[in-house]
Amino acid sequence: xxxxxxxxxxxxxxxxxxxxxxxxxxxxxxxxxxxxxxxxxxxxxxxxxxxxxxxxxxxxxxxxxxxxxxxxxxxxxxxxxxxxxxxxxxxxxxxxxxxxxxxxxxxxxxxxxxxxxxxxxxxxxxxxxxxxxxxxxxxxxxxxxxxxxxxxxxxxxxxxxxxxxxxxxxxxxxxxxxxxxxxxxxxxxxxxxxxxxxxxxxxxxxxxxxxxxxxxxxxxxxxxxxxxxxxxxxxxxxxxxxxxxxxxxxxxxxxxxxxxxxxxxxxxxxxxxxxxxxxxxxxxxxxxxxxxxxxxxxxxxxxxxxxxxxx
Ligand SMILES: *[C@@H]1O[C@H](CO)[C@@H](O)[C@H](O)[C@H]1NC(C)=O
Ligand SMILES: *[C@@H]1O[C@H](CO)[C@@H](O)[C@H](O)[C@H]1NC(C)=O
Ligand SMILES: *[C@@H]1O[C@H](CO)[C@@H](O)[C@H](O)[C@H]1NC(C)=O
Numbered sequence: 001x002x003x004x005x006x007x008x009x010x011x012x013x014x015x016x017x018x019x020x021x022x023x024x025x026x027x028x029x030x031x032x033x034x035x036x037x038x039x040x041x042x043x044x045x046x047x048x049x050x051x052x053x054x055x056x057x058x059x060x061x062x063x064x065x066x067x068x069x070x071x072x073x074x075x076x077x078x079x080x081x082x083x084x085x086x087x088x089x090x091x092x093x094x095x096x097x098x099x100x101x102x103x104x105x106x107x108x109x110x111x112x113x114x115x116x117x118x119x120x121x122x123x124x125x126x127x128x129x130x131x132x133x134x135x136x137x138x139x140x141x142x143x144x145x146x147x148x149x150x151x152x153x154x155x156x157x158x159x160x161x162x163x164x165x166x167x168x169x170x171x172x173x174x175x176x177x178x179x180x181x182x183x184x185x186x187x188x189x190x191x192x193x194x195x196x197x198x199x200x201x202x203x204x205x206x207x208x209x210x211x212x213x214x215x216x217x218x219x220x221x222x223x224x225x226x227x228x229x230x231x232x233x234x235x236x237x238x239x240x241x242x243x244x245x246x247x248x249x250x251x252x253x254x255x256x257x258x259x260x261x262x263x264x265x266x267x268x269x270x271x272x273x274x275x276x277x278x279x280x281x282x283x284x285x286x287x288x289x290x291x292x293x294x295x296x297x298x299x300x301x302x303x304x305x306x307x308x309x310x311x
Contacts, residue, residue, distance in 0.1 A: 036180060038175070039160060039179065045139065045141055046065040047062060047178055048063045048064070048104075049101055049104060052077055060162065060220075061221070062224045065141070065143045066144055067278060067279055068143065069134045072224075075114045075120075078092065079120060086114045089109040090108075092109050100177055100178075101176050101177075107132050123261070124205075125204065126243070129276060143279070144235075146269065146272075146281045151206060151229075153187050156182055156184055156213075158228045159180070159227045160225055161178070161218060162174065163218065163222035181216045181217070183208040184209060184213045186209025194261065201264065202264070204263070205261050217258060223242065226240060227239045227241060236282060238264065239264050242263050
């Protein structure tokens with residue numbers, strides 16, 4: 001399958017831009033974070049940037065802070081496709097604390113856990129957990145709450161990322177500021193054109209359909225960064241950016257018949273909590289809000305497909 005991962009490899013003086021392996025491909029001329037605008041300061045305090053030294057160059061990705069020492073990202077961002085092994089933690093760092101990359105604090109990564117069933121060819125289970133030293137929370141640093149509600153066709157989501165904004169693979173033009181754009185969950189018929197086994201976005205993968213929001217898409221450099229849903233004025237994280245393509249395999253971002261796939265975090269909650277310890281899910285039903293129900297310790301399972309209002 002010709003699937004276009006949304007990892008970007010930046011060319012720099014020390015790294016070649018030769019890209020030996022799919023799904024990491026060169027940057028087609030029209031690719032960018034499509035239809036995006038700079039996010040307001042502190043609007044996504046769980047968004048982090050991630051730079052990874054890969055055999056092919058410096059990979060640009062993002063991630064989501066889910067507690068004070070854990071970042072979730074896409075497996076393909078931290079995977080060595082030459083050796084089929086995880087890239088060592090020493091080859092990467094995480095930037096947090098600002099929408100502006102140049103204002104971020106960059107810290108080392110201590111451990112990398114690529115999902116044990118990550119399939120680099122099919123791009124399934126595209127999820128990895130990174131640990132960092134505990135960060136202090138502030139207006140611009142806060143963990144995301146993992147959305148536990150039902151996802152339906154037509155649901156609007158907001159994707160964010162530091163991926164390309166200017167066509168032509170001009171790496172000097174990577175945005176300094178986090179970009180956000182609206183995307184819409186697709187119909188099963190359309191989504192199966194990209195992932196034949198797709199049933200709904202309540203399974204392992206959330207699928208968005210470009211034709212439902214023309215001119216808007218994620219693109220190279222956005223991999224691993226969060227896609228969020230806004231409920232009652234709060235952003236909850238739904239997934240992390242994985243890959244996208246048109247049904248004919250054309251990897252160009254934002255084609256009108258294009259589709260994109262996001263790893264669904266709530267589906268993987270037991271796995272995430274196994275490495276993260278405690279994360280928070282929500283939203284809880286307002287009138288029954290109960291702290292105990294909003295925390296999920298390791299091994300504590302919650303139903304996946306429950307609508308928050310049905311709690
Ligand atoms: C970066 O930090 C400086 C100093 O705190 C601040 O003046 C500036 O507005 C910040 N820039 C952005 C884009 O956040
Ligand atoms: C990080 O979170 C843990 C668990 O909630 C807490 O015990 C610890 O004090 C936190 N560390 C910082 C630096 O806030
Ligand atoms: C989702 O899409 C399917 C197929 O197009 C349709 O049958 C179903 O009614 C849709 N559901 C919603 C909630 O739109």
